[in-house]
Amino acid sequence: QACFDRIEETDDQVNAFLTLNKEAALEEAKQLDEEGIDADQFLLFGMPIGIKDNIMTKDLKTTCASEFLSNFEDPLYDATVITKLKNANAINIGKLNMDEFAMGSSTENSAYQKTTNPWNKDYVPGGSSGGSAAAVAAGQVPFALGSDTGGSVRQPASYCGVVGMKPTYGRVSRFGLVAFASSLDQVGPLTRTVEDNARILEVISGVDEMDPTSANIDVPNYREALTGDIKGLKVAVPKEYLQEGVDEEVANKINQAIDTLKELGAEVDEVSLPHSKYAIATYYMLASSEASANLARFDGIRYGKRAENADNLIDMFKQSRSEGFGDEVKRRIMLGTFALSSGYYDAYYKKAQQVRRLITEDFEKVFENYDVIVGPTSPTTAFKIGEQIDDPLTMYANDILTIPVNLAGVPAISIPCGFHPENDMPIGLQIIGKHFDESNVYRVAHAYE
Ligand code: GLN
Numbered sequence: 430q431a432c433f434d435r436i437e438e439t440d441d442q443v444n445a446f447l448t449l450n451k452e453a454a455l456e457e458a459k460q461l462d463e464e465g466i467d468a469d470q471f472l473l474f475g476m477p478i479g480i481k482d483n484i485m486t487k488d489l490k491t492t493c494a495s496e497f498l499s500n501f502e503d504p505l506y507d508a509t510v511i512t513k514l515k516n517a518n519a520i521n522i523g524k525l526n527m528d529e530f531a532m533g534s535s536t537e538n539s540a541y542q543k544t545t546n547p548w549n550k551d552y553v554p555g556g557s558s559g560g561s562a563a564a565v566a567a568g569q570v571p572f573a574l575g576s577d578t579g580g581s582v583r584q585p586a587s588y589c590g591v592v593g594m595k596p597t598y599g600r601v602s603r604f605g606l607v608a609f610a611s612s613l614d615q616v617g618p619l620t621r622t623v624e625d626n627a628r629i630l631e632v633i634s635g636v637d638e639m640d641p642t643s644a645n646i647d648v649p650n651y652r653e654a655l656t657g658d659i660k661g662l663k664v665a666v667p668k669e670y671l672q673e674g675v676d677e678e679v680a681n682k683i684n685q686a687i688d689t690l691k692e693l694g695a696e697v698d699e700v701s702l703p704h705s706k707y708a709i710a711t712y713y714m715l716a717s718s719e720a721s722a723n724l725a726r727f728d729g730i731r732y733g734k735r736a737e738n739a740d741n742l743i744d745m746f747k748q749s750r751s752e753g754f755g756d757e758v759k760r761r762i763m764l765g766t767f768a769l770s771s772g773y774y775d776a777y778y779k780k781a782q783q784v785r786r787l788i789t790e791d792f793e794k795v796f797e798n799y800d801v802i803v804g805p806t807s808p809t810t811a812f813k814i815g816e817q818i819d820d821p822l823t824m825y826a827n828d829i830l831t832i833p834v835n836l837a838g839v840p841a842i843s844i845p846c847g848f849h850p851e852n853d854m855p856i857g858l859q860i861i862g863k864h865f866d867e868s869n870v871y872r873v874a875h876a877y878e
Pocket residue numbers: 531532533534556557576577578579580581582609716828
C-alpha cells in the first residue's frame with residue numbers, strides 16, 4: 430500500500446508506470462501477512478518490485494512501450510524471471526515505462542509518456558529502462574527489473590543515482606523477455622543498495638530449460654561477497670574510458686572513486702581496451718540486425734494491433750507495421766535489414782562479428798591479470814528532455830562505455846559516485862567483472878558504497 434501511495438503522490442510528475450497491478454498486489458500482500466514471515470525460506474518475502482514492460486507478465490498488460498502492443502492485455506505466460514520472483518514471494522507492483530522495444534537511451538522513444546528524472550524533472554532518466562530507474566530513485570518501489578542490451582540497465586541507473594546490474598550473458602534466463610538483440614539481451618536488477626541488488630540477482634539467476642542460452646553454472650550466494658574487504662584485489666582502469674568525450678567533472682569523480690578503492694587496499698593500474706572505439710559501430714550493426722529478425726514476428730496476426738483497412742495480406746503486414754512501430758524502431762529495422770542483405774552481409778554484419786571478437790579479446794587479455802575493470806558508466810550525466818532526441822548519432826554515443834560489456838558478455842554494475850557540480854545530476858561508477866564473476870563485481874561495489 431505504501432508503494433501505491435507513493436506512486437499516487439509522485440507519478441504524475443515522474444511518469445514511470447505504464448500499468449499498475451494494484452488489486453492483485455494488495456491481495457497477495459494480504460495473504461503473505463496472514464501466512465507470516467519466513468524470510469529464510471523466501472529471499473524476497475513480501476518485497477514490492479516494479480517490472481520493465483518488455484518482460485512478460487501473465488494476464489498483466491505488456492506493451493514494450495509500443496503502439497503495436499497497446500492491446501496486449503493478457504499475455505499467456507510469465508517470463509522465467511517473474512516465475513522466480515513469485516516463488517521467492519516478491520510482489521509485482523506494476524509495469525514500467527521504457528524506450529519502445531528497449532531501443533533508446535532516454536525513454537523518450539516510449540509511445541506513451543515521457544518519464545522524468547526524479548532528481549530534476551527537466552532531465553531524462555536515461556534509457557531504455559528509464560521507468561525502472563526513475564521508479565526506484567523516486568522511492569516508488571525499492572526494486573525494479575530492467576533489461577540491458579547495450580547499457581539499458583546501467584546507464585539509467587547512473588543517470589538516476591541508483592544501483593543497476595547487467596549480469597553475465599547466460600546468467601539470467603531470457604525466456605519471456607521480449608527479444609531485441611538475442612545475443613546481447615540480459616535482464617538485470619535496479620535497486621537502491623548493492624545488497625538489495627545481490628539479493629534480487631540471486632533469485633532470478635540460473636539455468637532454464639526454456640532458454641538454451643542460459644548457462645548451467647552454479648549460482649553463488651552473492652551476499653557472501655559483501656564483506657567490505659578488497660585488500661589486494663587487482664583493479665584495471667582502461668585509459669580509453671577517461672579520454673576525450675568524457676566530461677571533465679565525470680572523470681574527476683571517477684578518479685576520486687578510484688582513489689577510494691586504493692585507500693581500501695585495491696591495487697590499481699592503467700590498462701588499454703584498444704578496440705573500444707569500434708564498439709558503437711559494431712553494436713549498431715549487430716543489434717539492429719538481430720532486431721530486424723526478432724521484430725519480424727510483429728505482423729499484425731499473432732499478437733498486437735492489426736491495420737483495419739488493408740486490401741490484402743501483404744498490405745496488412747505493411748500497414749500494421751507502419752502504424753504500430755515508432756520512428757526509432759523503424760530506423761533499426763531498416764538498418765538491420767540492410768546490413769543482413771546479400772551483397773552487404775560480408776561488409777557489415779560479418780565484419781561487425783569479427784570486430785566483436787576483437788573487443789571480447791581486449792577484455793580477456795585484461796582479465797588475465799586483473800579482477801575487475803572500473804570506469805564511468807556514461808561519458809556524461811543525464812541530459813535535458815528533448816536535447817538529443819532529433820539526433821540519433823549523439824543519442825547512440827551515450828552508450829560508448831556500456832556497449833563493449835554487452836559485446837563481450839561480461840557482467841557490470843553501475844553504482845552512484847557523486848554529483849556533477851554544474852547540474853547537480855548523479856554520476857555512475859561502472860565496475861566490470863569476468864564472465865560469471867558477479868561476486869567480485871558486487872564485492873567491489875559494496876566496499877565502495
Ligand atoms: N541505447 C542502446 C540502444 O538504443 C541500448 C539499449 C538497451 O540496452 N536495450 O540500443
